Amino acid sequence: MMQRVRRFYENTPGQKAVVAVTGIILFGFVLSHMAGNLKSFLGFEVDGRHAIDHYAEGLRTLGEPLLPHGLVLWGSRAVLFCAFVLHIVTVIRLTKRNRRARALPYVGQREPATNLASRSMLATGIFLAGFVVFHVLHFTTGTIRMGSFEHGKVYANLYHSFQGGLAAFLYLLATAALGLHLFHGVWSLFQTLGLDHPDRNATLRKFAIGAAVLIAVGFVAVPLLFFVGALGEPTGAAAHVKDW
Amino acid sequence: MAIDLNARIPHGPLADKWNNHIDSLRLVGPRNRPLYRVIVVGSGLAGASAAASMAAMGYHVDCFCFQDSPRRAHSIAAQGGINAAKGYRNDGDSAFRLFQDTIKGGDFRAREANVYRLAQLSAGIIDQAVSQGVPFAREYGGMLANRSFGGVLVERTFYCRGETGQQLLLGANSALAEQIHRGRVNMYTRTEMLDLVVAEGRARGIVVRDLVTGEIRSHAADAVVLATGGYSTVFYLSTNARGCNVTATWRAYKRGAAFANPCFTQIHPTAIPASGDQQSKLTLMSESLRNDGRIWVPKNKDETRSAPDIPEEDRYYYLEERYPRFGNLVPRDVAARNAKDVCDAGLGVGASGYGVYLDFRDAIKQEGLETIEGRYDNLFEMYERITGENPLKTPMQIYPAPHYTMGGLWVDYNLMTTVPGLYAIGEANFSDHGANRLGASSLMQCLADGYFILPVTIGDYLSRHPRGEIDTSHASFKATESEVNERVHKLLSLRGNRPSTAIHRELGALMTDSCGISRNKKGLAGALKSIPKLREEFWKNARVTGSAASFNMDLEYAGRVADYLEFAELMCRDAQKREESCGCHFREEYQTDDGEALRNDNEFTYSSVWEHRGERAPKLHKENLSFESIELAQRNYKT
Amino acid sequence: MRFTLHIWRQESPAYEGRMARYEIDKIDPGTSLLEMLDTLNEQLIAKGEEPVAFDSDCREGVCGTCSLVINGNAHGGFTETTTCQVYMRQFKDGDEIYIEPWRANPFPVVRDLVVDRTAFDRIMQAGGYVSVHSGPKPDPNSIPIEPDVAGEALDAATCIGCGACVAACPNAAAMLYTAAKVSHLGLLPQGQPERYTRVRSMVEQMDNEGFGGCTNFGECEEACPKGISIKFIGQMNRDYLRATVCEPIERSGKMEAQ
């Protein structure tokens, strides 16, 4: 098995495939994360809690009673974390190699066929990496405070954070970066995995645009609407916070 | 040294000669083959196929080319296709018919036995190429497609779009790459052969210059194979690549290998004319254009109107008028000659006055713009790219261009030159094409030589001699090496003010004029006087820059020009001696009343074989040709 | 026409290179860019200066020898054009033109504008062939090939090995070149027996030469004078994944009851 992995990971197309597969996992995550975030709009549920708080709680109890509390959550976190790290590590490896391959740039003016998204993959990626760290410290652990924070009160946390323009702006940037990253990434991964074909190319391009726009709009809506005040103050209804 | 012109043609009926011959050849056993070292100079179709085949048999091969990669040999440029007597078309084709067409096409100046063998082996070439992954055109059912080419009555030409040469070369090169990978071929790129080493009457190796470092060095071997292509660039402007040269074969000639039929050079009728004196090469346009285009020149010498504005009555459709039956489809040499004729008369068009119109106006009128455009799409695009003119709006301009050289080192049936142990294959030998080559037959000959003939015949020589007898420490190597060094330094000491390209251009103009499409006694005599003067001019007024021990393209080029300046003389001498017209060799004195080539079979049914004799004039030997299976007949295309 | 040329001059790999400036006049618009350089060289030689070294051979777009980056674009940035097919009428009178060599570490400069592309040959030697000896072979018609498939194989095989794809790729990746060869043979029945070993060894050699990795920029396709499509890169990736993930490591391995 190790031999196979080594054989596969030894060369650039294999490494690139790792970037693509981890990219898919990350994409899957952001997609569901976005869907989750949109629950901010759903208002209250029966027991008086914010839908999104309920959802956050639900994530922790997913799989119960068959599985122990939090297992699914932690399992997914582990997978995500590995994918994230692998994505970055592999990208660093490939980027180093690419830098080495072209020591001197051209003097003359190029007319590139690349697009903004493909050229800025590394930049958007690095920005995203920084953002994720910040973001986890912000919303998950509450280490970074931008407004008041309370575990489990997702809606309230969101509300308080995004009253400030700085936070909203930061999240807006992150969303833009993610959109750009996916604009190229989602198209590119089919090519990397050899799933492309001229017959499908237009569709793949549209799919990537769709994915990028959907994710970007879906994500940006939350901070934006909080910021402009379209989403109201959280209710006082105390959420039952379990240890997480 | 007396030269031995025994062609070693096997006995027996024509069809059995090759097989009988194989049976009688001595062989080298598989265990011994790795102990023999063979040098192959050239990595074109001939060189690559030979090197790969011999290495696969087990011989140790050293292969050389001057380009940066073996894949760039000029074979890559062949467009049209490759002939093979597969008989797939059910149209009566056979090895015999291909043989017959080749002999007739060559105007009865080729050796029957060799040509028959070529025709026999042709089918196997296609099989070989396909097995290597050459993607020949296929029909809907998946079978190989054919087209007809070069005015023959059967469809036997195999092709890959317009890049047959490239695909065949990539096939041969991939076989070569495999052998390099397996360590049986040492490939030396950017390495130019500058001399042949002969000791005790046998070829022992070569002296080369590493074009990157400038190092002059020797390579010894048990046999040397030259596959260095043709010498059309003696005309400066030709369809050949910039690097094509006569150096390797010329050096071999000076070391004792006889040179045959140097004056047999083929001029292709449809190339894009030279546009100015900065032009460095001519680009071929497919002959198929003549199917729909009408060729004409203005009737008046001082025509100033642009072509589309010239009315019908002021156009001279000279081919249609002179050859009413074939019109624009007359054979290559006739078309070429007539173009020169009208341009010499001052009717030519274009900047240089050496061009004629090829007009699609009437074809477009008849068949519609779309049909014609669809038919010649690529060609029109290529033309427009080069000239900036759209052939659908203004007529194309074309002019004949030197294209292929039938002459080369004389070889016997085993493809060995008059120097034992020195072989010549592909365009570099004097070949099976006689005085004129049929379209799509050169690729076939190169590959027959390389894949099938040489690998078998070379064993016969190798097995007769002890291997590794002489290495590069031998005095003959040292002597040749120092001659080469001396020559390089002599070139570098040239401190005049004329770049060698300028002198090459001058030589080219001279040769085009006096030894090109048509030749005459006076012109040739004049050229034989001018060439030595030009040579003198070169050695006096040329300028060669840079140093010996570096990458120096100026030096490379100058060396090639210097050889051409010697070779051109032999070419003219040969043309002068052959007082008949045959194939591409058109002597104005010898033509029928209708202006057709007039052969003189009684006196000239031979190959001219020239022997170098140092300072003395070269000596002409004759290899008489006899035709047993086919009747000597005059070509006739008027009726 | 007159031009101001900025040309990369570098005596040998050991020396630092620099851009040198030349003025040239009286150039016919029908002259090709290489012929303009020829003219410049003749002028330099007549003055006793060393000419600008550049590669070219066929000068009709098939041999893949010519290799100049013109104004930052490999082969000049015209569609499906090699350097030798660039004509001066495509520029404006008085233009400044920047001429540089292919820049990629696996293609070291030999001199001036000439680079060493033997890395490509080594990729080919690593597996770009069908292992067959010369000799009698089955009749090609015994293995029918759909004309479209033969055509697609030819689309890939038409690569002239010029290296513009590497020169143009921001990562200096040789994916298009390698993919073209892998796909050419991979599409044909003759290439099947070695299909998966071929892709692995060629890719490995490509990486060993130090070319960059592909991030699907598509610059290579844009610069390729033969219009070779990056779909072949996808095809090669597919074959590579298949070769490394699915193909057995050892065919002759044995199963033992556990």
Ligand SMILES: Cc1cc2nc3c(=O)[nH]c(=O)nc-3n(C[C@H](O)[C@H](O)[C@H](O)COP(=O)(O)OP(=O)(O)OC[C@H]3O[C@@H](n4cnc5c(N)ncnc54)[C@H](O)[C@@H]3O)c2cc1C
């Ligand atoms: C534009 C064009 C189109 C053609 N179309 C067709 C066609 O459709 N069908 C057809 O049958 N024929 C065609 N021909 C003719 C045919 O292509 C050539 O005759 C044939 O390819 C010659 O092959 P070769 O192997 O003998 O020589 P080349 O392919 O020319 O190879 C010569 C080799 O020798 C090497 N070499 C030369 N000199 C030296 C030296 N001094 N030291 C070291 N190495 C040296 C070179 O590096 C090269 O590798 C065409 C020719 C041209 C020019």
Ligand code: HEM
């Ligand atoms: C939520 C986070 C992320 C997602 C959803 C994501 C997604 C993707 C996808 C789908 C690809 C395309 C893979 C391919 O073409 O094969 C990709 C490529 C890439 N990613 Fe990310 N990525 C994320 C985070 C990052 C981070 C943090 C970095 C920072 C270093 C990064 C850097 C890159 C780079 C440089 C590429 C290469 C571009 C290419 O090959 O086309 N990504 N990513």
Ligand code: HEM
């Ligand atoms: C722009 C709008 C975004 C909002 C409003 C948002 C909101 C949140 C909130 C509230 C949490 C905490 C959930 C909880 O504690 O249960 C969270 C967690 C997280 N978010 Fe976001 N997020 C946004 C964008 C992103 C983006 C772009 C990424 C990745 C690229 C991302 C990655 C994460 C991660 C990794 C976690 C931690 C998940 C975990 O704890 O397991 N988020 N996000």
Ligand code: SF4
């Ligand atoms: S793929 Fe295109 S650009 Fe690359 S080497 Fe081949 S022909 Fe040149």
Ligand code: F3S
């Ligand atoms: S430009 Fe480079 S990144 Fe890939 S698609 Fe072409 S090799």
Ligand code: FES
């Ligand atoms: S010189 Fe041959 S492709 Fe340009």
